[in-house]
Amino acid sequence: MSIRIGILGYGNLGRGVECALRQNSDMELKAVFTRRDPEGVSILTETAKVCPVSELLNWKEDLDVLILCGGSATDLPEQTPEYAKHFNVVDSFDTHARISEHFAKVDEAAREGGKTAIISVGWDPGMFSLNRMYANAILPEGKDYTFWGRGVSQGHSDAVRRIPGVKDAKQYTIPIEEALRAVRAGENPELSTRQKHTRECFVVLEEGGDAAKVEETIKTMPNYFADYDTTVHFISEEEMRREHSRIPHGGFVLRSGVTGWEKENSHLIEYSLKLDSNPEFTSSVIAAYARAAYRLFREGNIGCKTVFDIAPAYLSAKTGEELRASML
Amino acid sequence: MSIRIGILGYGNLGRGVECALRQNSDMELKAVFTRRDPEGVSILTETAKVCPVSELLNWKEDLDVLILCGGSATDLPEQTPEYAKHFNVVDSFDTHARISEHFAKVDEAAREGGKTAIISVGWDPGMFSLNRMYANAILPEGKDYTFWGRGVSQGHSDAVRRIPGVKDAKQYTIPIEEALRAVRAGENPELSTRQKHTRECFVVLEEGGDAAKVEETIKTMPNYFADYDTTVHFISEEEMRREHSRIPHGGFVLRSGVTGWEKENSHLIEYSLKLDSNPEFTSSVIAAYARAAYRLFREGNIGCKTVFDIAPAYLSAKTGEELRASML
Numbered sequence: 096m097s098i099r100i101g102i103l104g105y106g107n108l109g110r111g112v113e114c115a116l117r118q119n120s121d122m123e124l125k126a127v128f129t130r131r132d133p134e135g136v137s138i139l140t141e142t143a144k145v146c147p148v149s150e151l152l153n154w155k156e157d158l159d160v161l162i163l164c165g166g167s168a169t170d171l172p173e174q175t176p177e178y179a180k181h182f183n184v185v186d187s188f189d190t191h192a193r194i195s196e197h198f199a200k201v202d203e204a205a206r207e208g209g210k211t212a213i214i215s216v217g218w219d220p221g222m223f224s225l226n227r228m229y230a231n232a233i234l235p236e237g238k239d240y241t242f243w244g245r246g247v248s249q250g251h252s253d254a255v256r257r258i259p260g261v262k263d264a265k266q267y268t269i270p271i272e273e274a275l276r277a278v279r280a281g282e283n284p285e286l287s288t289r290q291k292h293t294r295e296c297f298v299v300l301e302e303g304g305d306a307a308k309v310e311e312t313i314k315t316m317p318n319y320f321a322d323y324d325t326t327v328h329f330i331s332e333e334e335m336r337r338e339h340s341r342i343p344h345g346g347f348v349l350r351s352g353v354t355g356w357e358k359e360n361s362h363l364i365e366y367s368l369k370l371d372s373n374p375e376f377t378s379s380v381i382a383a384y385a386r387a388a389y390r391l392f393r394e395g396n397i398g399c400k401t402v403f404d405i406a407p408a409y410l411s412a413k414t415g416e417e418l419r420a421s422m423l
Numbered sequence: 424m425s426i427r428i429g430i431l432g433y434g435n436l437g438r439g440v441e442c443a444l445r446q447n448s449d450m451e452l453k454a455v456f457t458r459r460d461p462e463g464v465s466i467l468t469e470t471a472k473v474c475p476v477s478e479l480l481n482w483k484e485d486l487d488v489l490i491l492c493g494g495s496a497t498d499l500p501e502q503t504p505e506y507a508k509h510f511n512v513v514d515s516f517d518t519h520a521r522i523s524e525h526f527a528k529v530d531e532a533a534r535e536g537g538k539t540a541i542i543s544v545g546w547d548p549g550m551f552s553l554n555r556m557y558a559n560a561i562l563p564e565g566k567d568y569t570f571w572g573r574g575v576s577q578g579h580s581d582a583v584r585r586i587p588g589v590k591d592a593k594q595y596t597i598p599i600e601e602a603l604r605a606v607r608a609g610e611n612p613e614l615s616t617r618q619k620h621t622r623e624c625f626v627v628l629e630e631g632g633d634a635a636k637v638e639e640t641i642k643t644m645p646n647y648f649a650d651y652d653t654t655v656h657f658i659s660e661e662e663m664r665r666e667h668s669r670i671p672h673g674g675f676v677l678r679s680g681v682t683g684w685e686k687e688n689s690h691l692i693e694y695s696l697k698l699d700s701n702p703e704f705t706s707s708v709i710a711a712y713a714r715a716a717y718r719l720f721r722e723g724n725i726g727c728k729t730v731f732d733i734a735p736a737y738l739s740a741k742t743g744e745e746l747r748a749s750m751l
Contacts, residue, residue, distance in 0.1 A: 114682060114683055118563045119563055191751065194747055194748075194751050195744065195747055195748055220751045222692075224751045226694075227750045228738075228739060228746060228750045229550070229553070229735055231750065232711040232714075232735075232738035232739045232740075233550070233707050233708050233711050233738075234707060235446045235447055235740075236446055279697075354439070354442060354446070354699075354700060354703040354706070354707055355700065355703055356441075356442050356467050360698075360700040360703050361699050362696070362697065362698045362699060362703075362704050362707075363695075363696070363697040363698075364694075364695075364696055365694070365695045365696075366554075366692075366693070366694050366695075367691075367693045367694075368690070368692055368693075369607075369690065369691040369693075370688075370690045371682075371688035371689050371690060372688040372690075375682040375683055375688050375690075376682065376690050378682070379561050379562060379682055379690075380561050383560040383561050386560075402751075403734065403735050403736040403739075403743065403746050403747070403750075403751070404734050404735075404743065406731065406732050406733055407553055407556050407557055407560075407730070407731050407732075407733075408556075408731040410557065410560035410561075411559065411560045411731075415731065415732065416523065418556060418731050419522055419523055419526060419729060419731070420523055422552055422556045422731075423519065423543055423548045423552045423730075423731070
């Protein structure tokens with residue numbers, strides 16, 4: 096019998112999870128839950144239902160794992176603790192600074208309900224975190240670097256869109272090649288924010304929008320752009336649609352470290368991702384951890400977990416024997 | 424109290440483990456066990472003893488984990504099952520084709536003794552295996568590639584050394600840039616053995632050795648060289664000592680896969696290592712898994728494990744809370 100999955104929230108991530116489940120024959124999407132009018136939500140999976148979120152608790156016996164596809168700002172801090180009482184859940188909570196707090200709330204709820212919850216699943220946090228952790232455990236003396244991009248930052252794109260005179264905008268984060276080169280060469284550079292990434296904005300102006308003023312506002316925006324070298328391009332709506340409709344992303348996690356009695360040998364561990372679709376890749380990671388959540392729950396391993404707490408074999412549809420024979 | 428470690432076998436790997444333990448303050452080397460005359464074995468750690476292997480079983484109460492640093496051909500197939508009855512053990516058994524058999528024997532022994540054993544720890548098998556497994560779980564539809572090098576292959580160096588007329592030899596395995604480029608570009612190439620790696624040999628001849636004949640013998644050697652483009656350089660003993668005394672290695676694990684309802688998006692996951700010292704890096708991975716073996720044993724989780732079966736957090740000296748706060 097396949098693992099019965101529910102999805103809460105049907106944006107880019109929810110749709111990505113739906114696609115990922117189709118690639119995993121041991122899992123089956125049973126229903127998508129939405130705050131919108133279900134009549135207006137059309138999903139891809141013919142065998143699954145679309146239901147109002149108000150009916151979710153009626154599905155307790157019919158779902159093995161509920162995947163929470165809301166945003167980290169306001170949705171997940173409420174939803175994950177709430178639903179972890181009733182379902183095994185997986186979320187992609189990605190506000191790094193608030194993970195400890197989120198973990199504590201979800202852990203309490205999951206334990207109260209006797210359920211398994213996995214939070215902060217995706218690629219960063221997620222696969223990047225795992226690689227930072229493994230690399231630090233292997234090379235205790237060393238230096239970590241994370242670079243993001245080339246890819247679209249949703250938060251930065253939104254910040255540009257809020258500027259008066261801007262009709263649409265897309266922001267790309269770009270790692271600086273020279274910085275990556277220096278890290279790979281084992282130079283262990285100290286890198287400022289400006290030395291690690293540049294930012295590139297593509298902006299469609301409202302009619303009568305003041306290009307010079309918009310550009311100035313972007314480049315001096317605190318936190319978002321002021322500490323970076325930023326390039327702004329003004330383009331047409333048609334060019335925006337044609338050239339910038341995808342959501343690519345990626346990045347690099349590196350650790351440079353030393354071994355030997357006199358620390359005479361250097362090593363470099365590098366993990367990188369090049370993704371055509373950020374939400375679909377994130378969803379694919381989530382699908383694998385949904386399998387893990389189900390298995391951990393069946394073993395009675397309840398409470399809140401992160402990627403650090405889960406043995407890799409739980410993610411795979413293959414048996415331990417198959418894994419050892421084919422991948423070890 | 425620190426984790427008390429014993430090392431069996433004091434070659435490159437044993438010495439590497441000794442160095443790695445010095446970088447992990449929660450672990451302590453108590454003794455090195457050797458088949459040689461202990462008088463002739465001088466180790467680096469002043470507080471540790473050198474003992475004959477015949478005394479090993481007297482140390483049952485004094486070691487938390489025994490690290491087996493013998494070779495995969497003849498040592499480990501005997502030693503790991505033998506000592507897993509009496510100690511928590513970690514080995515680096517790397518004969519891929521015989522791992523299932525080794526696992527079964529070690530599992531039986533460890534369960535009989537109520538101990539925890541972790542086998543095939545290192546970078547391949549080990550970190551490369553982990554990355555293959557994670558990437559396959561995330562992207563179920565895709566293609567895997569592993570490249571090794573640039574680095575010294577011990578087995579191939581030994582094969583050249585056995586040729587009559589050869590005094591010393593070192594063989595480097597080199598990944599072919601064009602093949603790597605095609606994989607990274609998402610071209611999903613079908614690559615023959617010859618298209619993935621070249622081999623480069625540095626050879627010191629015996630006095631009167633026949634260079635032409637040695638070169639011919641190398642290049643036509645079945646399994647080792649016949650399927651590759653191989654370059655042979657004849658050098659002096661002095662140049663061998665000066666330029667080829669280190670044991671660097673490394674490589675690349677890549678998975679290229681697709682997502683989306685119509686499989687319209689492509690993704691590339693790449694993990695790579697660039698190592699000054701193959702045995703020291705392997706040893707550093709082993710040290711982290713020795714910590715895991717100790718913790719699993721303390722939790723009553725006995726039997727044989729591989730890297731697939733062990734949650735990443737077990738490898739780190741940090742607590743779960745510290746890991747979530749600093750690396751997630």
